[in-house]
Amino acid sequence: MAMRSRTFAYPYYANFSRDYESVSFAANWSRSIRKNKFCVSIFAEIADPTINELIDNGTIALTCRVSCTNTFYRHVFEFEAKSRELDFEIPGDNLDEKTVLTLFLIAMRDFEYTNASFDAFHSQVVYSIEKGNIMGESDDKVYFLRHGNDKGGADFFTRSFSDAMKDDDPVEIKYLNDSINLVMPKSMYDYLNYAEEKNKDYSEIHGLFLAPALGQTIALMVSSDLDAETSFAAENNTKRWYSILEEKLEPFGEIKPESAWNKAQLLLQRPVNAAIKNGIAEKKGRSGVALIGGSENE
Amino acid sequence: MSNRPLHLIRQSAINNIKSNEALFWNELKRCQITPDEAFDFLGEEYWDESPFSFDFTFAMDGYKKPEKSDFENTVRLYKALKDVPKNVLFSETFLFSFLMDFGYAYLQWRWLPVYKDDPHRGLTHLLFMTNPRRAISVNTLGHLLFRAFMLVDENETGAKKYDLLKQAYKCGNCFTLDYYSYADNQKVYKSFVSFMVQAQQKGSPLTNMQTKKMCAHLSMLQGVSTLEALEESEIVSLLSDYWESLRADDQ
Numbered sequence: 001m002a003m004r005s006r007t008f009a010y011p012y013y014a015n016f017s018r019d020y021e022s023v024s025f026a027a028n029w030s031r032s033i034r035k036n037k038f039c040v041s042i043f044a045e046i047a048d049p050t051i052n053e054l055i056d057n058g059t060i061a062l063t064c065r066v067s068c069t070n071t072f073y074r075h076v077f078e079f080e081a082k083s084r085e086l087d088f089e090i091p092g093d094n095l096d097e098k099t100v101l102t103l104f105l106i107a108m109r110d111f112e113y114t115n116a117s118f119d120a121f122h123s124q125v126v127y128s129i130e131k132g133n134i135m136g137e138s139d140d141k142v143y144f145l146r147h148g149n150d151k152g153g154a155d156f157f158t159r160s161f162s163d164a165m166k167d168d169d170p171v172e173i174k175y176l177n178d179s180i181n182l183v184m185p186k187s188m189y190d191y192l193n194y195a196e197e198k199n200k201d202y203s204e205i206h207g208l209f210l211a212p213a214l215g216q217t218i219a220l221m222v223s224s225d226l227d228a229e230t231s232f233a234a235e236n237n238t239k240r241w242y243s244i245l246e247e248k249l250e251p252f253g254e255i256k257p258e259s260a261w262n263k264a265q266l267l268l269q270r271p272v273n274a275a276i277k278n279g280i281a282e283k284k285g286r287s288g289v290a291l292i293g294g295s296e297n298e
Numbered sequence: 299m300s301n302r303p304l305h306l307i308r309q310s311a312i313n314n315i316k317s318n319e320a321l322f323w324n325e326l327k328r329c330q331i332t333p334d335e336a337f338d339f340l341g342e343e344y345w346d347e348s349p350f351s352f353d354f355t356f357a358m359d360g361y362k363k364p365e366k367s368d369f370e371n372t373v374r375l376y377k378a379l380k381d382v383p384k385n386v387l388f389s390e391t392f393l394f395s396f397l398m399d400f401g402y403a404y405l406q407w408r409w410l411p412v413y414k415d416d417p418h419r420g421l422t423h424l425l426f427m428t429n430p431r432r433a434i435s436v437n438t439l440g441h442l443l444f445r446a447f448m449l450v451d452e453n454e455t456g457a458k459k460y461d462l463l464k465q466a467y468k469c470g471n472c473f474t475l476d477y478y479s480y481a482d483n484q485k486v487y488k489s490f491v492s493f494m495v496q497a498q499q500k501g502s503p504l505t506n507m508q509t510k511k512m513c514a515h516l517s518m519l520q521g522v523s524t525l526e527a528l529e530e531s532e533i534v535s536l537l538s539d540y541w542e543s544l545r546a547d548d549q
């Protein structure tokens with residue numbers, strides 16, 4: 001039943017779902033570039049014993065979907081029956097910038113399904129699963145690849161975040177749509193990849209990208225000289241971002257422009273502090289080479 | 299004819315055009331720009347040489363309506379550009395440069411009359427005014443190339459390669475699917491088009507509203523199952539089942 005953008009008629013095994021008492025669906029990814037080919041190796045780890053049993057007897061199988069909308073690439077790679085490991089290659093010419101990989105649990109035949117780990121609401125209910133149904137998914141893995149216009153082919157950003165920042169335009173915020181769009185320099189992707197690889201800790205992304213943007217937005221909202229676009233949004237409530245943010249800021253009472261940064265920090269649960277703490281912890285316990293600044297085949 | 303080199307426009311020139319939409323569009327409208335003049339207009343320093351060269355012309359003669367040339371031009375573009383790496387081909391720079399270098403007259407003929415008083419919408423056919431996926435599906439060259447890559451059958455030879463593409467152009471509504479990201483999978487796209495073509499050949503073509511409902515249904519299906527892993531016939535069968543239920547509701 002997990003709902004994100006989709007609704008399922010049966011309990012869904014994913015880290016964002018609450019249909020099971022506990023969920024642990026980890027995909028261990030490694031990738032490299034070889035002769036203009038994007039090579040991926042995956043090892044899937046699933047904690048639930050019933051699902052593991054269904055994989056072992058061939059009722060459920062794993063698949064990996066790779067999609068890159070810039071080049072219209074969308075392909076499913078199927079694991080062999082009972083297997084939790086998969087290696088595949090994609091020609092680099094087919095990928096450009098954002099490439100999303102997701103692991104799915106797929107029903108290989110129709111069967112009746114129940115699981116002792118269902119949450120209380122679904123407990124002891126038997127569901128009819130049809131062949132092809134998606135029964136669960138891992139978190140998305142996002143890679144950002146780029147190519148040279150002259151020769152094509154994908155290669156990874158390998159510059160460090162600080163180097164990348166030196167020659168890029170700063171973040172630009174657009175309020176024009178029914179949302180706030182953060183337009184980031186391409187090299188920011190580099191850093192997003194880095195954070196993604198690094199145990200999914202988003203505090204640095206929040207601290208570096210979102211907090212300044214949110215602070216600027218709050219300052220814009222509370223300043224006395226609103227521009228025409230924002231004034232119109234405020235008066236006519238046409239922008240969801242405006243009304244949502246207004247609601248979130250209500251508990252803080254009156255806000256002055258100079259305290260906008262502090263309020264942004266509070267709304268994001270002080271990401272800068274968390275990032276600093278994580279950074280210290282990581283330095284103490286680090287082993288191996290970080291992605292950025294390493295070789296492309298690490 | 300022999301191959302002519304393609305000049306690639308620099309990103310800074312594209313940015314200039316985007317900030318001067320009306321000015322650029324008016325210049326195009328007044329037909330004062332030929333490809334050479336375009337270099338001058340945008341500034342010669344904005345063009346770079348590229349490793350690509352082509353022998354290419356768009357089909358324009360003998361068509362009462364410009365849109366009737368779409369199939370022929372799709373085939374020509376596919377033949378000329380199929381070997382260009384996709385991450386280069388579907389870039390804003392390449393598509394715009396190719397159109398200015400090889401398709402200036404085609405642009406004047408095919409799209410200027412449609413959007414003559416709307417520079418912004420007109421430019422959406424030339425440049426990426428929104429996210430790349432959406433932009434390519436409306437780009438003058440991008441949308442034709444996308445259809446070709448999806449529907450040309452490389453396992454066939456000669457004119458047979460382009461059979462499904464030709465039928466799709468006759469069918470019309472097929473291309474509603476272009477705007478859905480799940481259509482990026484060739485198998486899913488081909489299955490949908492095959493279903494639409496079959497329905498037309500059986501004498502019961504889908505209306506616009508029915509086509510939109512079919513696309514929405516396919517969107518729902520791809521959310522709960524991996525359509526890409528099914529056989530083409532299985533996808534067509536899923537569509538046929540839904541089509542039958544739609545028809546039953548309409549009666």
